[in-house]
Amino acid sequence: MAIVAVNARNQFRGKIKEIILGSVVSEVDVETPAGIVTSVITTRSVKELDLQVGTEVLAFVKSTEVSIAKL
Template sequence: MKISARNQFKGTVKEIERGPVSAEVVVDLGGGTEITAIITRKSADNLNLAPGKEAYVVIKATEVIVGID
C-alpha cells in the first residue's frame, strides 16, 4: 500500500465497538500508545477489522490544533 499521507502508524486492533452506523476502533501502536478512530461500520466490515488483526492508522489533516488551559 502506497499513499501520500506521511503520518502512518502500524499497529494491532485492540478493540472495536460496532454501532448501527459507525464503529469505534482502538489500535494499539505499542509502548502504551493507542489511537482511537471513528469510521463507518461498513468500512470496518469491509476491512474485516477484529481484535488482534494488524492495521494501519493513517492521519491526513490540513490542521492540527494544540491548546492549553
C-alpha cells in the same frame, strides 16, 4: 492486496485493541508503539475489511488542522 504507495506521511503500524460497533459508525482503537490511535469509520467498512481485535493494521493520519488549548 498489497499497498504500493500512500501519500499520508503519518503512518502507525499496530494491532486493533478494541472495536466499538455502532449502527452507522464504529470506533476502532489501534495500539501502536506511539500509543493508542482511535479511528471513527463506517460500520460497513469494519465489516468489509473484516476488522477484528488483534488484526494488524496501518493507521494513516492526515489532518488539515490541529487545535491547542492553554492549560
